[in-house]
Amino acid sequence: MAASTQKIFRVRRDYNSWVANESMEDYALRYTPRSFRKWSEWRVGNTALGAVSFLALEAIGGSIVLNYGFTNAMWAILVTSIIIFIVTIPISYYAARYAIDMELLTRGAGFGYLGSTITSLIYASFSFIFFALESAIMAVALQMYLNIPITWCYVICSLVIIPMVIGGVTLMSKIQIWTQPLWALLLLLPYLAVAWKNPQAYADFTGLTGFTSGGNEFDPLMAFSLVVQIGEQVDFLRFLPEKSPENNKKWWAAVILAGPGWIVPGMLKMLGGAFLAFLVLQNQLPAAKAAEPTQMYLAGYAYVFDSPAWVLAATVLFVLVSQIKINLTNAYAGSLAWSNFFARLTHSHPGRVVWLFFNVTIALVLMSLGVFQTLELVLGLYGNLAIAWIGALVADLVINKPLGLSPVGIEFKRAHLYDVNPVGLGSMLIAAVIAMLAYSGQFGPFARAFSPLIALCSSLILSPIICVLTKGRFYLARQPVQWEGSGPSKICGVCENKFENEDMAYCPAYASPICSLCCTLESRCHDNCKENSSAIEQLNDFFNYVFSRKLSQHFNFRLGHFLIVLLSLSSILATVLYIVFISEIAVLSLASSELLAASFFKIFAILVLIVATCSWLVVLGIRKFC
Numbered sequence: 001m002a003a004s005t006q007k008i009f010r011v012r013r014d015y016n017s018w019v020a021n022e023s024m025e026d027y028a029l030r031y032t033p034r035s036f037r038k039w040s041e042w043r044v045g046n047t048a049l050g051a052v053s054f055l056a057l058e059a060i061g062g063s064i065v066l067n068y069g070f071t072n073a074m075w076a077i078l079v080t081s082i083i084i085f086i087v088t089i090p091i092s093y094y095a096a097r098y099a100i101d102m103e104l105l106t107r108g109a110g111f112g113y114l115g116s117t118i119t120s121l122i123y124a125s126f127s128f129i130f131f132a133l134e135s136a137i138m139a140v141a142l143q144m145y146l147n148i149p150i151t152w153c154y155v156i157c158s159l160v161i162i163p164m165v166i167g168g169v170t171l172m173s174k175i176q177i178w179t180q181p182l183w184a185l186l187l188l189l190p191y192l193a194v195a196w197k198n199p200q201a202y203a204d205f206t207g208l209t210g211f212t213s214g215g216n217e218f219d220p221l222m223a224f225s226l227v228v229q230i231g232e233q234v235d236f237l238r239f240l241p242e243k244s245p246e247n248n249k250k251w252w253a254a255v256i257l258a259g260p261g262w263i264v265p266g267m268l269k270m271l272g273g274a275f276l277a278f279l280v281l282q283n284q285l286p287a288a289k290a291a292e293p294t295q296m297y298l299a300g301y302a303y304v305f306d307s308p309a310w311v312l313a314a315t316v317l318f319v320l321v322s323q324i325k326i327n328l329t330n331a332y333a334g335s336l337a338w339s340n341f342f343a344r345l346t347h348s349h350p351g352r353v354v355w356l357f358f359n360v361t362i363a364l365v366l367m368s369l370g371v372f373q374t375l376e377l378v379l380g381l382y383g384n385l386a387i388a389w390i391g392a393l394v395a396d397l398v399i400n401k402p403l404g405l406s407p408v409g410i411e412f413k414r415a416h417l418y419d420v421n422p423v424g425l426g427s428m429l430i431a432a433v434i435a436m437l438a439y440s441g442q443f444g445p446f447a448r449a450f451s452p453l454i455a456l457c458s459s460l461i462l463s464p465i466i467c468v469l470t471k472g473r474f475y476l477a478r479q480p481v482q483w484e485g486s487g488p489s490k491i492c493g494v495c496e497n498k499f500e501n502e503d504m505a506y507c508p509a510y511a512s513p514i515c516s517l518c519c520t521l522e523s524r525c526h527d528n529c530k531e532n533s534s535a536i537e538q539l540n541d542f543f544n545y546v547f548s549r550k551l552s553q554h555f556n557f558r559l560g561h562f563l564i565v566l567l568s569l570s571s572i573l574a575t576v577l578y579i580v581f582i583s584e585i586a587v588l589s590l591a592s593s594e595l596l597a598a599s600f601f602k603i604f605a606i607l608v609l610i611v612a613t614c615s616w617l618v619v620l621g622i623r624k625f626c
Helices: 041-053 056-098 102-111 116-146 150-159 162-166 168-197 200-205 224-237 248-258 260-282 293-301 308-346 352-368 371-400 422-439 445-449 451-470 516-521 535-546 557-585 590-625
Strands: 489-491 498-500 504-507 512-515
Touching (some): 041 168, 041 224, 041 260, 056 224, 056 248, 102 116, 102 308, 102 422, 168 200, 224 248, 224 308, 260 293, 308 516, 371 451, 445 451, 557 590
């Protein structure tokens, strides 16, 4: 450990009421203490499984079967589900074992303190994309019943979630328990009614051919974007009570069922959605309507009730209950992800509730832009990036740690971490680039179909290779201090609150223990407790390694920083514009598409100039604010 000579004048940090009230904050940026994990294994598991209600599962199943036929849909859904189940077992175990959320787990499992900011964005994107998708489905049902403009339905479906999520997991767990029996009954009724009144429909369903493939042969286009759902499961698994000999079986059952086990009912719901889409086609409705969950359950409930009014009422009730249950989880997960992201970049934390509003606002904008119409494209692109992240994370947990290539346990505190760990971050980015090239058709149609598997396998292989090449030196910037004396908790020298030892580090600048949140928000110490651990220092060391030291002395590091920021922001901008462009050309003629492409290129060029200016401002001020 580097001996720090800097001493900081101590001023007690007072958090606002939203942050100080842990019934609202839910330890958003911290280790979840034993004293807060007071719920039973069953209640935590039930809360986590409430997320399985989302109707995007039916939409994905319907989209796959309509495009590629029955055989392809069955195999794609089954294979995807098996892979998701296997891959997410270690993530669930480590999160529950160490009582940390997805972001803190990623931070300590190969990505580094600032390296995981990219994955925080991936996770936050998942939460608001699916919040928008689920709210759009709910809004369609609400409009059918109330006959009001769809924009108002979007607003209602977004705002109704906020007061339920403000109460944190305490209120959310109660809502999930209250709604679970009603939801399960409404879910099963249509399938049971079809089996009773028209069992032949299930046999006819097996002969469905796809509109894209023209047959029902196997063509695996799989919904791998769903793998990130494990992050939302983990956000609740961290509240499990500590594992002990007394609760060993119940603890493992909760981890498996509420962790990777979510994909089992999820798989059944995708298969159910595929079948309901077939029923919609039987009613002579167009294929575009058949992939909408509201139309699916209207067709299903037509077998339950004879009255159209009852069919509509039951469908709307089921959609509302389902979407409220999942959007509680989406909004909650988004508030955690944004809290982690902005706390590290700005060294401030106004509270999880602030980022809850932020996350819901982004989702509302996406709904207004018609996100549901680009479902397959968005999830196709997103799935490759998501599976590369999850693959890199899993590789560290199941390969690097057992082989002794990375430290045992999960260290998530800023005081002990490098800003960037190339093991996780490097393997994720390289695997994502390879998968994106495959998805774009650069390696042929076969590689395009299997691009998610390419992302997964690439990250699993690259992670231990990079770990061996770097000798695992970027996991710990300094060894944690062994606390003297007994006692399960310590008082933070900055906020003067008591926290359990797992959440504490020793701060040489304050010459006292410091909690992980105060350490995250500290902007005056400049990481003087560690040597060569900041992103800028690591970047300089990298240039020194790549170039000869004599040549690197003449290299303009500030220019290098500028290029990295510019390329990163331009890549994000290009991806967003590409998604919007593809969604627009789907309804335009070839000539119009060429004109639109030229217009988009001009817009991109102008925005890049603005991004370049902002990048310079970031680079010039980065030493002041980091």
